[in-house]
Amino acid sequence: MNSKFFEGINFGFSKNVPVVLQTELTECGLSCVAMISGYYGANENLTDLRRKFPLSLKGMTLRQIIEVCGRLHMSNRAVRVEVEELRELKLPCILHWEFNHFVVLKAVGRKTVTIVDPGHGERKVAVSELSNSFTGVALEVWPDIEFKKTPPEAPIKIRELTGKFHGVNGTFAQIIGLALSLEVFALLSPLFMQWVLDNVIVANDKNLLNTLAIGFIFLILLQQGIGAFRSWIMMYFGTSMSVQWRSNVFRHLMSLPISYFERRQLGDVVSRFGSVDSILQTVTSSFLGGVIDGVMTFITLIMMFLYSVELGLISVSTMLLYGLGRLLWYRPLRESTSETIVRGAKTQSHFLESIRGIKALQLFGKQNIRVSAWQSLVVDQVNAGLKTQKLQLLYQQWNGLLFSLEGIVIIWVGANMVMESALTVGMLMAFNSYRSRFDGRVGSLIDNYFSMKMLRVQAERLGDIIQTSPDENIVLDERELEKLDGSLELKGLTFRYAQGEAAIIKRISCAIQPGECVAIVGKTGSGKTTLLNLILGSLKPTHGEILLGNKDLGMNGPNLVRGVTGTVMQDDVLFAGSLADNITFWDNEIDQDHLDYCINMAMLKDDIGKFQMGLNTLVGDMGSALSAGQKQRVLLARALYKKPKILILDEATSNLDVNTEAAINAGLRTLKLTRIVVAHRLSSIEAADRVLYIEDGCLLLDTTPKLFFETGIYRSGSSPSGEAGQIFA
Numbered sequence: 001m002n003s004k005f006f007e008g009i010n011f012g013f014s015k016n017v018p019v020v021l022q023t024e025l026t027e028c029g030l031s032c033v034a035m036i037s038g039y040y041g042a043n044e045n046l047t048d049l050r051r052k053f054p055l056s057l058k059g060m061t062l063r064q065i066i067e068v069c070g071r072l073h074m075s076n077r078a079v080r081v082e083v084e085e086l087r088e089l090k091l092p093c094i095l096h097w098e099f100n101h102f103v104v105l106k107a108v109g110r111k112t113v114t115i116v117d118p119g120h121g122e123r124k125v126a127v128s129e130l131s132n133s134f135t136g137v138a139l140e141v142w143p144d145i146e147f148k149k150t151p152p153e154a155p156i157k158i159r160e161l162t163g164k165f166h167g168v169n170g171t172f173a174q175i176i177g178l179a180l181s182l183e184v185f186a187l188l189s190p191l192f193m194q195w196v197l198d199n200v201i202v203a204n205d206k207n208l209l210n211t212l213a214i215g216f217i218f219l220i221l222l223q224q225g226i227g228a229f230r231s232w233i234m235m236y237f238g239t240s241m242s243v244q245w246r247s248n249v250f251r252h253l254m255s256l257p258i259s260y261f262e263r264r265q266l267g268d269v270v271s272r273f274g275s276v277d278s279i280l281q282t283v284t285s286s287f288l289g290g291v292i293d294g295v296m297t298f299i300t301l302i303m304m305f306l307y308s309v310e311l312g313l314i315s316v317s318t319m320l321l322y323g324l325g326r327l328l329w330y331r332p333l334r335e336s337t338s339e340t341i342v343r344g345a346k347t348q349s350h351f352l353e354s355i356r357g358i359k360a361l362q363l364f365g366k367q368n369i370r371v372s373a374w375q376s377l378v379v380d381q382v383n384a385g386l387k388t389q390k391l392q393l394l395y396q397q398w399n400g401l402l403f404s405l406e407g408i409v410i411i412w413v414g415a416n417m418v419m420e421s422a423l424t425v426g427m428l429m430a431f432n433s434y435r436s437r438f439d440g441r442v443g444s445l446i447d448n449y450f451s452m453k454m455l456r457v458q459a460e461r462l463g464d465i466i467q468t469s470p471d472e473n474i475v476l477d478e479r480e481l482e483k484l485d486g487s488l489e490l491k492g493l494t495f496r497y498a499q500g501e502a503a504i505i506k507r508i509s510c511a512i513q514p515g516e517c518v519a520i521v522g523k524t525g526s527g528k529t530t531l532l533n534l535i536l537g538s539l540k541p542t543h544g545e546i547l548l549g550n551k552d553l554g555m556n557g558p559n560l561v562r563g564v565t566g567t568v569m570q571d572d573v574l575f576a577g578s579l580a581d582n583i584t585f586w587d588n589e590i591d592q593d594h595l596d597y598c599i600n601m602a603m604l605k606d607d608i609g610k611f612q613m614g615l616n617t618l619v620g621d622m623g624s625a626l627s628a629g630q631k632q633r634v635l636l637a638r639a640l641y642k643k644p645k646i647l648i649l650d651e652a653t654s655n656l657d658v659n660t661e662a663a664i665n666a667g668l669r670t671l672k673l674t675r676i677v678v679a680h681r682l683s684s685i686e687a688a689d690r691v692l693y694i695e696d697g698c699l700l701l702d703t704t705p706k707l708f709f710e711t712g713i714y715r716s717g718s719s720p721s722g723e724a725g726q727i728f729a
């Protein structure tokens with residue numbers, strides 16, 4: 001019978017469920033699938049899974065998880081079970097959790113069950129508390145006949161993460177050289193005690209004592225000098241590496257697609273970026289320390305064996321036990337460290353979100369809810385940290401016991417040897433000194449090795465930034481951009497946010513001529529912003545193509561279209577700085593005439609005239625010092641300052657009064673540029689040459705404003721509440 005058949009049967013042997021933590025906000029389902037497929041031997045990488053099964057920001061449904069399992073050749077069965085029936089399920093399986101999350105059920109005990117939560121890691125939940133979170137829906141998953149095992153991927157190499165450093169190789173060699181010379185001095189110091197005990201005291205030789213003391217004082221001064229020089233170089237080396245590496249990572253982060261940021265919490269991205277420092281700290285101290293410790297351990301060991309083979313063997317055995325202890329502690333320590341970091345990132349996200357949304361919180365009087373939610377996140381974080389500390393505490397006790405016992409055994413055996421005249425007292429003292437040096441060195445060598453291994457947690461988190469590819473962009477030639485005339489063509493454009501979800505844009509085709517003004521209208525949620533995001537390259541079409549001039553956007557990357565468009569989007573922001581900075585986007589050589597022209601076009605002149613500091617007025621954090629209408633007009637001026645060939649406005653004048661809006665529209669009409677405007681207001685639609693009416697993602701009408709109004713789709717009327725205005729039929 002096929003071995004796959006047996007793999008599908010639960011014999012109750014406990015293989016390990018690999019912990020795959022989710023990186024994006026909504027990929028808990030995908031992480032659960034990755035964990036179960038890993039349990040059966042197919043180590044699916046979450047990044048690859050994400051690529052194969054794109055998710056929308058709305059998360060994954062059970063139906064989508066079943067589809068993914070099917071595509072990965074895993075059979076499954078969705079069942080409705082009571083808490084008491086959980087032990088009858090085939091484990092590991094997926095549980096629906098708190099109506100918005102999925103977790104893996106790993107084991108069912110008498111009083112507790114073990115779950116692996118893709119958000120935090122493994123934990124035990126009391127059976128009595130299970131019904132608070134478990135919705136009663138479970139998905140059993142097991143491999144089918146075509147299921148293929150794949151070996152786990154090699155962990156990310158630190159070198160892959162760092163990128164290139166300049167001018168550090170020479171410094172690195174210098175540091176190693178200085179550190180080694182320091183160690184040679186350290187190796188000589190036990191001889192002082194040995195010579196004093198064996199030669200000075202026995203022979204009552206004061207002259208020799210003085211000579212030895214002066215010699216060793218000189219040695220110590222030299223040692224201190226070299227030590228200070230090494231620390232200074234280390235400081236220089238560490239700082240320059242930190243600046244270079246952080247710049248490399250930040251540059252890469254800035255080039256990532258917009259979707260990367262939409263799918264992650266702010267605090268999580270900040271915490272991942274912070275991994276650079278943790279890695280750098282460990283790499284500089286552990287790696288450097290590791291090289292030096294390795295060399296010195298070897299030399300010290302030779303010295304010890306020269307004194308006594310028996311005593312040397314006792315020390316080596318102790319170190320083997322120490323290494324074994326470190327190995328046993330590694331996995332639990334790694335998991336608890338990882339959980340501490342993830343929980344820390346969650347707390348930070350909550351904190352940043354609360355600060356950003358402080359106004360809404362205060363207006364709704366909901367600060368207390370936010371505070372208690374934050375407190376419970378902090379408690380989780382502290383508990384995870386305590387777990388790590390408890391493990392370390394146990395480990396330290398183990399080490400203390402081990403080394404104390406070793407000390408007693410060495411003195412006991414050594415004293416016997418002295419009594420049998422196999423060693424002198426001085427030699428025993430010197431040996432003991434070398435032994436404590438050896439213990440320290442090997443201990444730190446082993447610790448450094450595991451610290452480097454532990455870096456995997458940080459490296460994987462940072463890898464999420466580094467290993468995400470930036471948007472593919474061809475290098476832009478200014479002359480190519482010059483040739484573009486501002487025409488645009490959409491051919492059979494279809495888009496869905498995720499596989500298995502309904503299409504939001506459905507087979508839209510239309511051509512927009514240079515200089516034309518097109519209004520995109522439709523009910524709220526009909527897909528207008530999504531269409532603009534497709535045109536701007538922020539989203540990639542599922543089918544169809546977009547041509548700019550005669551250039552295919554898909555082939556050229558978003559920089560092409562972004563090079564010729566000026567945009568004001570619904571969620572656009574201003575940055576801390578002056579009005580002039582924001583409008584010119586920190587242009588080094590401000591074109592004052594053009595700046596004045598854009599300010600006039602955006603009807604900002606009067607407002608700026610009223611500000612005491614004129615164009616140097618600060619806009620506050622994200623434009624908080626401006627009114628909503630002023631902010632929209634600054635954004636419009638910023639878009640125009642770019643001298644675009646295509647102007648894209650997504651409800652960019654919605655906060656303006658009708659007169660100001662009409663004046664701006666009249667001004668824009670005089671410009672020679674293509675305009676694509678999403679608007680709900682009658683005046684903005686009237687100002688357009690053409691109207692594209694979108695309903696439920698389909699382009700239903702492509703006509704003139706006059707004919708559009710005649711259809712009666714958008715007409716004067718009153719809303720159900722009796723408010724008069726323009727409404728969709």
Ligand SMILES: Nc1ncnc2c1ncn2[C@@H]1O[C@H](COP(=O)(O)OP(=O)(O)OP(=O)(O)O)[C@@H](O)[C@H]1O
Binds near residue numbers: 058524528531
């Ligand atoms: N990132 C996303 N993931 C999944 N669905 C999304 C995402 N963004 C938007 N949608 C969905 O796509 C649909 C169209 O949204 P879109 O923002 O394009 O509508 P719209 O016509 O611009 O609406 P409005 O007039 O309210 O701005 C909506 O149902 C929305 O819920």
